[in-house]
Amino acid sequence: MEILILQKIKVKALNIENYFDYIIYTGEKGDKYRKPSIYSFLDLINKFYIKPNESVYIGDNLEKDFKGPKDIGMFTIRIVRNNGIYRDSIAPSQDFEPDLVINSLFELIDLLKEF
Numbered sequence: 001m002e003i004l005i006l007q008k009i010k011v012k013a014l015n016i017e018n019y020f021d022y023i024i025y026t027g028e029k030g031d032k033y034r035k036p037s038i039y040s041f042l043d044l045i046n047k048f049y050i051k052p053n054e055s056v057y058i059g060d061n062l063e064k065d066f067k068g069p070k071d072i073g074m075f076t077i078r079i080v081r082n083n084g085i086y087r088d089s090i091a092p093s094q095d096f097e098p099d100l101v102i103n104s105l106f107e108l109i110d111l112l113k114e115f
Contacts, residue, residue, distance in 0.1 A: 004025055007026070011023060022047060024044060036067035037068055038068045040068070041057070041069050041074060053073050057074050057076045059078060059098070060086045060089075061089055063086075065078070067095050070095065076098040077099065077101070078098035078102070079104070081103070081104075
């Protein structure tokens with residue numbers, strides 16, 4: 001199935017559209033936007049006129065989630081879930097490691113108060 005369709009199905013299945021002001025579907029933007037590319041992250045911070053160091057990226061896949069946002073100066077958090085499909089993923093290098101690792105989304109509440 002095409003990446004764009006899968007991305008939209010995930011967002012719809014999770015019923016999270018109303019929690020976000022803007023969603024970038026990298027499948028609409030082309031290969032240059034695929035993770036770990038910096039381009040989707042740059043688009044987002046430029047759209048909202050924010051600085052990378054005022055932003056937090058949360059993901060779960062060490063193989064592609066954290067390098068792009070880290071390369072532009074965003075703070076990165078990895079969530080490791082016991083039953084997550086990426087819980088055993090391995091970072092290709094230190095550049096792909098997140099700044100912080102948590103085990104539950106509930107941990108975010110206090111963490112995000114610090115930003």
